């Protein structure tokens with residue numbers, strides 16, 4: 001255990017707080033004892049993953065539990081392609097644990113630095129019209145509840161709780177282990193190219209269905225969209241990976257170098273943002289390669305951003321996007337960060353932003369060093385008007401009243417919270433705002 005004292009900052013630098021104490025348990029028993037001690041002394045207790053959420057969801061002003069020492073494989077069921085892992089396992093570690101066992105996650109988000117428990121608790125997702133987020137691959141999990149007891153939840157054990165706890169915002173207890181349904185490792189053929197934004201939006205629904213994982217980014221102040229269409233190929237196929245230089249240019253230079261440049265110069269001299277974006281669009285030209293799913297979909301992101309992201313009904317994406325585009329041009333803002341669109345199949349978790357409907361996720365990043373409020377509020381109004389629901393781990397302005405209107409099972413979730421944590425021992429200011437007191 002360590003005393004508090006070092007202010008904790010979350011991923012987007014959107015908030016700081018000072019935990020009263022930080023504990024780093026190494027066993028399930030130690031987590032149970034930490035919960036019981038915190039509750040007995042009237043302190044809130046919260047597990048924090050890698051702190052990559054840029055909303056205040058992981059703020060732990062009472063006792064902060066760091067579960068990074070509770071990572072790694074616990075059980076492997078090779079026949080069922082299932083693994084049970086510690087809650088603190090990083091997604092990137094998980095990929096390397098699965099590969100030698102002939103397994104893989106079906107797909108992943110952008111980076112691998114999140115913990116399994118943190119990622120599933122906020123609805124972390126990748127892209128693809130038939131693909132769902134990490135919480136949809138949970139077969140079972142074990143929670144330490146507010147009275148310190150262990151609760152196993154799966155499709156057959158306490159199954160009525162399953163749609164709440166597999167995407168629980170950290171509000172229902174401390175997850176200590178997670179059983180994930182995996183798939184055989186796959187290869188993806190990837191085509192990245194620059195296209196006209198208008199054409200991508202006009203053909204959006206066909207493009208989404210035309211590959212396994214479709215996504216695009218639009219660099220504001222240009223007419224260009226950078227599209228990525230990835231399609232699963234036979235696992236017996238031969239990888240045709242990028243060379244080291246192409247990988248460096250694709251992942252390092254495009255993901256990090258250009259963003260550092262755009263966020264640096266664009267932030268200091270906003271008037272340069274349109275020119276920088278046009279040059280970026282020109283140099284990010286066509287690429288085509290075949291690599292392992294996990295290698296293709298996750299990259300290193302070292303540019304710190306704050307981000308808002310909304311999941312819209314898939315069919316609403318093109319019109320919402322055009323409105324956002326028009327807003328940016330009309331207001332004369334100089335935006336240096338690309339807006340990104342990804343997709344997801346309908347999910348069953350009660351608080352999944354993609355719950356019950358095929359969705360398109362529109363992500364709006366902004367420099368972590370600058371005030372985003374005017375930009376985010378105006379864009380958020382558009383995305384809300386198109387039926388959008390916010391990403392739980394990213395910035396948004398919604399509260400329990402507005403969220404209750406977005407989620408048909410919102411009250412069911414609150415009933416589970418009342419049952420598992422009536423004293424709000426796992427609460428924090430963010431959860432009080434989005435779920436109510």
Ligand SMILES: Cc1cc2nc3c(=O)[nH]c(=O)nc-3n(C[C@H](O)[C@H](O)[C@H](O)COP(=O)(O)OP(=O)(O)OC[C@H]3O[C@@H](n4cnc5c(N)ncnc54)[C@H](O)[C@@H]3O)c2cc1C
Nearest residue numbers: 047049050051052053109110114115118124125170175393
């Ligand atoms: C660079 C970057 C890239 C990203 N890419 C994507 C992406 O591609 N797709 C996407 O959807 N999101 C993405 N995100 C958002 C990110 O995946 C989520 O915010 C995720 O929750 C972060 O995981 P974490 O381990 O950092 O969790 P934290 O941010 O630390 O915590 C998130 C929540 O999980 C809870 N929690 C953590 N551990 C436990 C536990 N053991 N038991 C109970 N609750 C727990 C916390 O209390 C909190 O409520 C990205 C964020 C960044 C910074």
